[in-house]
Amino acid sequence: MSEQIWTKELCRKYADGLRPIVKYDHGRIAQMIIKKIENKADLVVVDIASGPGFLLLELSKYLENPKLIVHDSSLLMLEIAGEEAAKYGKEILTCESPAESINLENDVADIVVCKQLLHEAENPELVVSEICRIMQKGSKGFIIDFDKEGSKTAAIMIRILMYFVGGKELSKSFWKSFTSGLQGNIIVQYLKTNNMTNVEYIKSGANYFISFEKP
Numbered sequence: 001m002s003e004q005i006w007t008k009e010l011c012r013k014y015a016d017g018l019r020p021i022v023k024y025d026h027g028r029i030a031q032m033i034i035k036k037i038e039n040k041a042d043l044v045v046v047d048i049a050s051g052p053g054f055l056l057l058e059l060s061k062y063l064e065n066p067k068l069i070v071h072d073s074s075l076l077m078l079e080i081a082g083e084e085a086a087k088y089g090k091e092i093l094t095c096e097s098p099a100e101s102i103n104l105e106n107d108v109a110d111i112v113v114c115k116q117l118l119h120e121a122e123n124p125e126l127v128v129s130e131i132c133r134i135m136q137k138g139s140k141g142f143i144i145d146f147d148k149e150g151s152k153t154a155a156i157m158i159r160i161l162m163y164f165v166g167g168k169e170l171s172k173s174f175w176k177s178f179t180s181g182l183q184g185n186i187i188v189q190y191l192k193t194n195n196m197t198n199v200e201y202i203k204s205g206a207n208y209f210i211s212f213e214k215p
């Protein structure tokens, strides 16, 4: 756990620093997700710890009339997500709560994504069980985060990129986050304990990409 403090300044810096690379980061992950879902109209898609909502917004490009829900414990991040959604011409619903007790009903989501939260969550196991709780039968979930066993070379390259696009503080914060990553296999175990099926763990550079289904 990295104990990141999401101050107003860091939230803005995070959004501004990431915006130029969204296409290569969130955009690429959105494409991986789209290949794994049954794409139909009116899907309810929830982004847990969405930050500025980049992953949800990139995903929305491929979906027909989705209901988009951004979730985060920081009101400021949700405000920034609203600004980003306006740029994409999308409407979003917001949900503010800790991911350890998500303020959504059981079985509401067709797709849940959660990117770059677990390395800094106070209780990752509880977050995983909350994600599973809000998924409806047959829905798909995707957890992406820094992998303790991920590529260090990839992480160093991102660190350098972050330095140039976002500055020293963002680059330092990225490295602190990367080195707090959990092992993908631990997350797989949590998902299996929550009776998820088709759990697939893919190593993707500095990250793990884990997909699963609620039976």
Ligand SMILES: C[S@@+](CC[C@H](N)C(=O)[O-])C[C@H]1O[C@@H](n2cnc3c(N)ncnc32)[C@H](O)[C@@H]1O
Binding pocket: 006, 048, 049, 050, 051, 052, 053, 054, 055, 071, 072, 073, 074, 077, 097, 098, 099, 100, 114, 115, 116, 117, 120, 121, 122
């Ligand atoms: C590294 S950012 C990731 C944002 C986004 N998912 C992305 O990949 O660009 C982490 C986000 O998690 C949020 N966060 C941190 N701890 C949280 C918690 N316990 N519950 C909900 N959100 C949390 C922060 O406010 C921040 O927006």
